[in-house]
Amino acid sequence: MHLSTRRPFPWRVLVAIILIGFILRGPIIAVAPISGIMRSDLGLNAAQFGLVTSLPVLCFAVVTPFASYFVGKGGANFATMIAILGVGVGSIIRSAGGVEAVFVGTIVMGAFITVGNVVIPVIIRRDISPERVAIVTGSYTSALNVGSMITSVATAPLALAFGWQIALLSWTGFVIIAAIGWLVAIGPRAAFTVGPLKPLIETGAGDTVAIDTSSVPSIRGTRPQTWRNASAVLLSLAFAGQAFTYYGLTAWFPSILEDEVGFSVTAAGSSSSIFQIAAVIGALGAPLLSRRIGVPRTLAIVAVFWLSCPIGLLLAPGAWLAWGFTGGVAQGGGITLVFVLIVQLAMNGTHARRLSAMIQGVGYALGATSPTLIGAVHDATGGWQLPIVVLGIGTLTFTVAGLAGAIRATRVLAPDV
Template identity: 30%
Template sequence: MSSARSALLYAGFVLAALNLRPALAGLSPLLDEIMTDVGLTPPQGGAITTVMVLCLGLFGWLTPFLARRTGLDRTLLAGLLLLAVGVLVRAADGAPALYLGAALAGTAIAVMNVAMPGVVKQHFPDRVGPWTSVYVSALVVGAGAGAALMVPLERLTGYGWREVSALAAVPALAAALLWLPQALRRPQDGTDSRGAPPWGADSRGADSRGPAPAVRARPFAALLRSGTTWWVTAFMGLQSLTFYIMLAWLPTIFQDAGLPADQAGYLLSLTNLAQVGATFTVPVHAGRRLSQVPHVVASSLLTIAGYVGVLAAPTTVPWLWMIVLGLGQGASLALALLIITQRAPDPASVTALSAVAQSFGYVLAALGPLLIGLLRQESGGWTVPLLAGVAACVVQAVTGVRAARPHLTASGGRSTAART
């Protein structure tokens, strides 16, 4: 591959990853203004984000079918273009356009979420760990930037929420432009149009017997019969659930403990910043091992320690609890996506496993903040809800250990993790 083509591939991949969260995370800082302008009640305003998160779970299933017909690269391009359309529609006048645009943007993110592990497997089969690290870190950075820049952009430009939120279409279109050469070129790397290597070759091009041809043609059939699939799915869902619990309720917990609102917001930002450190380093180290069990245990223990710190002493060194929590949550997310990539033998199977794990996982995750809110209402405090969160972290660790063990892949082949 020429240096120019490599540069386009790397730049397009990173910019696509940066687009996975700003349209979602950038909505919260503008929500009060949106509700006032459109005339929405608080539940109706919250429903905008709910629509997007539900779409993450409901429409990830589209990705394997699109990839089978058009290829992974074109599927990712379609997701970027749909994302740009969605954020523009969301900024149009009226509540129907607001919800329709949110649904379109959520569907686009769902497609890209599921496609990215397969894209890593297809373009970087010998560097799965490092490139998983790159894309998950870009995802986290994109989320933080989306949340942090909306209000300053309003003040800087003088625009309202419609114009500022519509600016999220710009990086999506830029990523689509950079990714266009990948989508247009014909496969020349030994993969077929679905991103699967020819029969008899494994993910690194070595001759092997591999799974049966029927697995290649119908990856879902094999995946849904595999216990590995459901352990991976459970780990993906539970680490998302324990993350979204804190994302939704952490500022309120700190405020109820007596901290001012601005400090509570800074602490939430700190935990997001700490996640970047974990997402950038953990996949590189864990990807070199056949088993990721020690990494899963360590990340779960860090997450549990963060929960316990917030529960026991929310106003005592809260910055320390946020760093610990962020390291645990960032590592858990990175490991979940790395395990998806390593537990299937080729890009087509990775995409199918990603669809199963992320679709069920995000539906499960959407329930977390709601259940914690109900426990808070019934118990009258945060002890019971946070203990429930700790229990979820323990189950997360158990399922993660089962998913991270070296064994047969979800589609019947051997794990592709390599010891280096």
């Protein structure tokens, strides 16, 4: 429950959230544009290399319960700081060279990104007033995609100039910037202090005052539920469809452009970045549109865009720019709407953490299978038609479960409507 007292907007926290968003997807996406270079150097086939992208997502699923426990015990401030530092350590290990280093570093990086995935919605609910949750969530998911876009565009040229190890290592610069941003937002002492979840309210003088609202009862007067919450279950399935399609396309869109359109490695990597760039439109536009027409109708529009991407790639791959754009808008808007509903459904800080862990855990568990499965289907068929059909199943799952979950959640949140 948010305090009713009006307070200044926590700009420093928002900036820190955006900077952290840059490192929670970009390092994973960085390997997609240079998959051919890395596969050749490491001696891996398509299905094996798919694990490099799948492992972080698998970590999201497996580590999420432990990340939720860690956030609850250590506190959001400390957990966020550790997540940032852990992503940096994993990135350094991954760049050491060799198959073993790549896989170990990827697992370490994925584990700490998981902590970030869980804690950011908790921070948003804790520090952001209800009327600003949607736009802040959109800013956060935009940052996820901007970071992905930057790595998609720049990793291949860096790899060709300096080698893939240096190219991947270069993105630790974002980790340093994120760490500085978080330290500025909450202060070094708070960042490294283990403690309960307390909101930071900025005063006019730029100071912060911690207020503990964890004991305030829910305004709905009901007991918080997760697995028995039908809306949460449906949103878990929707997030699974979203994650499955997103990571499958992220991993193999450059390769599809190489094989189906005839692009070079560098051209495919930079061109596929439209999928990440367009997500900013969806991430920022979906919250604004939902305030006018509601979340269910907004999600229906997002679903149409999502469905058009695999259908378009299957029937008219030459128009890849249009399908990359519509898919990008959809993936940015889709994840934003799910996160907005998580924050709105949460009755208190603990409930927000558990809902976040449940929905992301289920979603990423299924999403983790996508890069490897799509790579295996490609190896088995020798083409991209059937893999694209499999991706279409993911968008259909998002559509059906997402619409049902959004309609039900909206009725729960506004029973008189």
